[in-house]
Amino acid sequence: MTQKAGKTALVTGASRGIGAAIARRLAADGVLVAVHYGQRKSDAEETVAAIERAGGQAFPIRADLTDDDALDTLFSELEAGLAGRPLNILVNNAAVYADPDDPAAMQSDGYVAGISEITPAEFDRIFAVNVRGAFFVTQRSLPLLGDGGRIINISSAVTRIAWPLLPYAMSKGALDIMGPRLANELGQRGITVNTIAPGITDGTEANTWLHDMPGAVEGVSAMTALRRLGRPSDIADVVALLASDEARWVTGQLVDASGGMALAPTPPGM
Template identity: 70%
Template sequence: MPELNDRTALVTGASRGIGKAIAQRLAAEGVRVAVHYGTQEKSAQETVETIERAGGRAFAVRADLLRDDAVDELFTALERELEGRPLHILVNNAAVAPAPGDPALAAQDGYVPGLSDTTPEEFDRVYRINVRAPFFVTQRALSLMADGGRIVNVSSAVTRIAWPLLPYAMTKGALEMMAPRLANELGSRGITVNTVAPGITDTDMNRWVRETPGAEAGISALTALGRLGRPNDIAGIVAFLVSDDARWITGQLLDASGGMALAPAMM
């Protein structure tokens, strides 16, 4: 995609998992990538180094999205690197799932936090990172974004599947409301806003799939394409959405689950 060669992207939560794959894919297409991280400095630097070894351009920017000054910290570093140039692409990828209030529960095979054991503090933490942060990061990014820019939010298939991750699903449902409304608001500037909703993807956040006997086979059986998602599967979709080929797509939610839970399994 040669048209991306002169563009700069901010990818939040890009030190590992889906965010890392997105950063690497955009860099491979010629985009200069700001690799955001919260606490995983070593992983973020490894992402930058991997991109640079492959001939791409990247730099790391730190901001702990739990902090009140996170957006200021993030954009102070970003604007320093931009040196007056515009931002062209924003990918709101950073997210966390709730941790259990009772550590003993976490040790149980197949355990997923739900309603009964989510503390108020953990609920607030998840909302702060998954909803509040992308809202205010987007708000701040718009003053730097060039007309014709691209915003992509990363949601989850759990918004349409009755998975036990209730607080997480609620945050992703809130995130999905951003695209159609912002797309309408920003259309006059030629900025597109879309959402990608991965299914169960093989990342650190979903390491329980690998650790729980039978989980991978069970999830694969629920998926039309017969396997877990991979970070590169999602990265390719994001790369398309930020390209000129996707200029006429905005305000949309794209399911990127490999056809998870389309219908009951055939007997």
Template identity: 55%
Template sequence: MGELTGRTALVTGASRGIGRAIATRLAAKGATVIAHFGTDEEGATATVDEIGRAGGTAFAVGAELGVDGDVETLFAGVEAGLAGRPLDILVNNAAAPPAGPLGVTTRAEFDRLFAVNVRAPYFIVQRALPLLRDGGRIVTISSVATRMANPAQTSFAMTKGAVETMSMTLANELGARGITVNAVAPGATRTAANGPVFDTPGLAELIAGGTALGRLGGPDDVADVVAFLASDAARWITGQVVDASGGLFLGPRV
């Protein structure tokens, strides 16, 4: 029996990468996991199958985020799968990737980023609250882009700054129900999807050299932080942004 046995968790963007790692980690701790996917049904099925092979329980729910009716579609599947049970943990992980620097980002790309990365998490929380048990957990994935000046990620960083502010203010609002609300900010995290990017000669070494712990992160590094925040051990932590970057770009190394 794990420390999350008997609890339910919704993880958005759980078909691969960090989202899959979070879903499998929460399931390994005993939670029944709802693995959301936008378009990658095959990936979400693989996540559910991996959880099942390990002895856990999960089901997949599809809903493209950032479009009209997205939250309604998502929660129709969530509520059908929960069959009257409450929700204990909400992890807002799904996000659109950076759209490029100021000079090339289009209005449509900018609007898409905010629709997926800001509007969707906000209204997912709104819709989840009637289902969320008192003492529940809300965790939203942010990025170290909010504390670094990266011209290639300006609009993306803006979206992550927004959800960090959302987490802080909602923590203050929902504390009366014992619900904690936090954000987790990964740094350079190598996944199956972005692996080719880090295969660029010298890039992985460059980033690792600017990281206090001297290596790239992996999905499990982030998933462990989320699992901690979802646990009873983190009951006194709320309104915080937890940096899960291994100390990326903290300052000069001598």
């Protein structure tokens, strides 16, 4: 694959989980990575340290995506870190699902609440981070993005599969729409815009239930055509592919990276 050495990237929500894996993967390809995070400074610093230990380059940037003023800080720190270089790759990865500490958002058995329980405040928080945050980070990135740049949005297979995360799924549906529209608008600058839809991915805080619930690993693995859980590196490798020069002719696409989750209905009794 074509080397990305000398390129730059902003990965939102790169302190942990899939975002951290994306940051590490791009840095391993020689990309200077801005590791964005919301609250967890030490996790972001650990992502940067892991990149540096592997011989890569990265720097952390904090910005709460629900705070418009924080975007000013994000972009002034990004520009300082880029030191006059263009931004080549933007990965909109940061997202929230439902607040596990909010009883209105969660059911007593730990499942994410349905339409009857979700409060307007929780709905607004999900859209503020997942949709408004990604939209305005993209808007603010456009003047920095060099011609031939890459925008990659992380959506979810829940826009295809009915999983009990309704406002979250609706927020990811907005990203699915944003991809092709923006791709058409930015194509004249050679900028591609693509969307990746992961399935249930192990090694993320959202999915610790996989290891707490007996039979969950086997059950979820059986839902995929490839018969295993997803890993953060599975998603990071697809980001690296779409960010590469080889993917220059691919734009406006929604790429499912779920190992073929729920391609067929589950037979009765299984």
